[in-house]
Amino acid sequence: MALVSYELADDIAVLTLSRPEKRNAMSDAMLTDLAVAVDRAAREAKAAVLRGEGKHFCAGLDLAEHVEKTVMQGIAGSREWHAVFTRIQRGAIPYFVALHGAVVGGGLELAAAAHVRVADANTYFALPEGQRGIFVGGGGSVNVSRLMGVSRMMDLMLTGRVLSADEAERYGIVNYLAEPGGTFEKAMELARIAARNAPLSNYAIINALQRIHDSGYDEGLFFESMIASLTQVTPEAHERLRAFLEKKAARLAIPEAES
Numbered sequence: 001m002a003l004v005s006y007e008l009a010d011d012i013a014v015l016t017l018s019r020p021e022k023r024n025a026m027s028d029a030m031l032t033d034l035a036v037a038v039d040r041a042a043r044e045a046k047a048a049v050l051r052g053e054g055k056h057f058c059a060g061l062d063l064a065e066h067v068e069k070t071v072m073q074g075i076a077g078s079r080e081w082h083a084v085f086t087r088i089q090r091g092a093i094p095y096f097v098a099l100h101g102a103v104v105g106g107g108l109e110l111a112a113a114a115h116v117r118v119a120d121a122n123t124y125f126a127l128p129e130g131q132r133g134i135f136v137g138g139g140g141s142v143n144v145s146r147l148m149g150v151s152r153m154m155d156l157m158l159t160g161r162v163l164s165a166d167e168a169e170r171y172g173i174v175n176y177l178a179e180p181g182g183t184f185e186k187a188m189e190l191a192r193i194a195a196r197n198a199p200l201s202n203y204a205i206i207n208a209l210q211r212i213h214d215s216g217y218d219e220g221l222f223f224e225s226m227i228a229s230l231t232q233v234t235p236e237a238h239e240r241l242r243a244f245l246e247k248k249a250a251r252l253a254i255p256e257a258e259s
């Protein structure tokens with residue numbers, strides 16, 4: 001049985017970490033199953049939702065598999081996480097992650113590789129690598145620090161502090177706080193919205209923005225102009241721009257002002 005189950009619902013791939021008895025701890029076999037599901041989603045879906053079965057999203061690296069490893073085995077394992085998570089982060093479609101319960105260690109690294117994170121009040125976050133005598137290895141030093149900042153990440157790793165969902169929202173980890181138990185529905189709603197975008201726009205958003213941010217000012221602007229032009233010349237863009245001018249496009253959903 002796959003440790004990551006896969007369903008396709010109206011162009012949305014739903015990937016579920018399915019090892020609840022071990023709190024969805026990421027074993028080598030589960031990482032392999034995740035890669036298979038991610039590659040399938042890239043072929044057939046327009047957006048994806050990632051979630052965890054049971055009480056928690058993910059308890060991080062399967063520590064049972066990592067008691068005795070050589071340095072080279074450790075490096076190879078970490079590079080495998082990077083390879084799979086990169087297929088999410090810089091792949092073909094946007095990922096919305098529905099969080100609940102523990103989002104710990106490698107679980108937070110996985111959530112940080114997705115594009116939009118939804119949590120509820122019962123979700124909590126931690127990086128207990130220091131307590132376990134190890135270090136982040138699933139891209140966290142790059143991706144988690146980008147979201148929350150290096151100083152906050154150091155604090156979490158040094159102290160093992162557990163962040164609440166509210167704090168995680170303030171830290172830039174959480175994009176949306178849903179009703180308790182409602183993170184999957186919220187993530188699906190967001191994925192359906194994104195799936196209606198032009199695929200090339202979505203591809204540019206998930207692949208170009210971070211690269212531009214990482215590059216110099218001049219290179220960033222140059223790169224942006226190329227992508228802007230590339231998206232504009234597609235028939236899909238012509239059709240969408242014309243629909244707006246002919247007043248056939250959906251209007252912006254402007255939030256009502258609070259009285």
Ligand code: 1HE
Nearest residue numbers: 021022023025059060061062063064102105106136137138
């Ligand atoms: C595990 C793991 C795991 C649970 N590897 N087996 N991650 C951590 O340091 C977090 C470790 N886990 C926990 O702190 C807790 O399990 C939770 C707070 C997430 C959940 O608590 P709870 O009470 O719901 O579950 P539990 O009773 O602690 O665990 C249930 C079973 O899952 C139990 O196994 P059992 O055979 O005794 O039933 C646990 O041993 C097992 N389990 N978490 C292996 N992580 C790429 S580098 C990334 C580096 C990291 O991720 S470091 C952080 C690792």
